[in-house]
Amino acid sequence: MRRSVIEFWFDFASTYSWLSAVRIEALAQASDCAISWRPFLLGPIFKAQGWTSSPFNLYPAKGRYMVRDISRIATARQRAFVMPDAFPANSLAAARLALAVGDDDIAAFTRRVFEAQFESGADISQRPVLEAVLQSIGLDAVAIFAASEAAAVKDALRGNTAKAQSLGIFGAPTFVTADGELFWGDDRLEQAIAWARC
């Protein structure tokens, strides 16, 4: 049986992407799906539709609700939730690193960056935070940081963001199945997996 691939499009600053990043592997494995990790930047997509920041900052009632919604879900899933002081974090460095670590390490790297941010409240725009994550999974932080600044990595991230926009992605997380269906939000993850019929 050929394993069906689900693309997992996420921005490192996104709270709902965190909820998915820490559970998608177990869910995918149980369904024999393969996950393709696709970091991108929401910033340019928000900007293109006239938003200067996260909708959770632009619309305070929505922002307050998001924190409460995430808190309830985290409690139900027995996960700690700490809202970082700066939100949304600048996720550029994390996204480039995710592309630089390569396919073997992107899942572990991504999960740990999200955990540092939303379970410990760390500011993931800060290099020492990202270095600690790289080291925690046995990678050479200095070498990976250097690699993440290569033109090819910068281009790959710009390419991901442009691809997200061309797919019609307007928020994160978004799951895209092989037949091109979009599923937006952590609350659509199970539906995406069922649709993919892995």
Add this chain to the structure above:
Amino acid sequence: MRRSVIEFWFDFASTYSWLSAVRIEALAQASDCAISWRPFLLGPIFKAQGWTSSPFNLYPAKGRYMVRDISRIATARQRAFVMPDAFPANSLAAARLALAVGDDDIAAFTRRVFEAQFESGADISQRPVLEAVLQSIGLDAVAIFAASEAAAVKDALRGNTAKAQSLGIFGAPTFVTADGELFWGDDRLEQAIAWARC
């Protein structure tokens, strides 16, 4: 045992409110919850945050996604889905009528208005459409229309919208439990009922 009340805040023009309106009674009954039906207008709330229309019109990618998301959910629930030509409909008359029919009939009236709109594609801003709904549940359409234009009804609807805004409601449907928790979206209905511990 005292039955717990869940407030169901909805706008008649809202697709996701339709999804909830047609299933909330069965879910509530199974959990022994009581539903308090709260029609309000999203328009003034959107306007207060700078939106001149539905976000599904302002942000086309989001609008296209909504139609596809609703289609998939409707199919899974074995319900027809027809997107009306005019969206969002002007829901003022329907909302006033919902308040005018009274507590005994608001559930049936609301469900049928939503069904006419999103299962048959009817324009619910049109009086004949609303008259047909009133007649289908055995009410005197002419008398109810007259009653719906009373100052008390107009004030009640304005009061509902102001209350929604003061509760922090920014979209529909929203479910509010007795302890003041907000749950936004049809996909949070089960969670709201579980929270209410009816």
